[in-house]
Amino acid sequence: MKxxxxxxxxxxxxxxxxxxxxxxxxxxxxxxxxxxxxxxxALKVLAAEGLVTMKVRRGAYVTEVSNQDLADxxxxxxxxxxxxxxxxxxxxxxxxxAELQALHQELELSARPGEEDITPFFAINERFHMRLLAxxxxxxxxxxxxxxxxxxxxxxxxxxxxxxxxxESLAEHRALMDALAQRDAALAQQRMREHFANGLEAAN
Numbered sequence: 452m453k454x455x456x457x458x459x460x461x462x463x464x465x466x467x468x469x470x471x472x473x474x475x476x477x478x479x480x481x482x483x484x485x486x487x488x489x490x491x492x493a494l495k496v497l498a499a500e501g502l503v504t505m506k507v508r509r510g511a512y513v514t515e516v517s518n519q520d521l522a523d524x525x526x527x528x529x530x531x532x533x534x535x536x537x538x539x540x541x542x543x544x545x546x547x548x549a550e551l552q553a554l555h556q557e558l559e560l561s562a563r564p565g566e567e568d569i570t571p572f573f574a575i576n577e578r579f580h581m582r583l584l585a586x587x588x589x590x591x592x593x594x595x596x597x598x599x600x601x602x603x604x605x606x607x608x609x610x611x612x613x614x615x616x617x618x619e620s621l622a623e624h625r626a627l628m629d630a631l632a633q634r635d636a637a638l639a640q641q642r643m644r645e646h647f648a649n650g651l652e653a654a655n
Contacts, residue, residue, distance in 0.1 A: 463605070471513060472512065497511075535583055536583065
């Protein structure tokens, strides 16, 4: 069963709870048939993740991500994930690289022409990036990336809906996979940084 925090998190990602909107605790508690206590605990979790902003005597609001916030998040993700890509290029086993290649193929298939629902693309893309991080094997980096990606999701869907961005993103993934296959750590790091730089440009 999904936790209250996860239920609210998904509603925020789907824009059922709009950025900047006030979260009606009483209404949501009634919808989920729970007391205000577990709801407030869930809101604290989301506040720690940056998805919710708590305002004194005014309650909880869905966080609005400014252009500067987004730039800061992408900058940190670029540093952390490009470092992970370099580690994977140097240390991943053949089986681990094959796993990433299989995920990349899934990503390619999910973005075939005429596909209107891009939800699978988001899910597979997330799995690809998190698997790359898992292979790089630094739990502290994984934790930081997971938190930053939650904030990025507040805006990311809009960026990928821009004309041509999914095709560009796939091309960037192909270039990254080529660098990993060549075991070129510096090139893999560069390709991942380019991927995030282009993603930020599309998000603005």
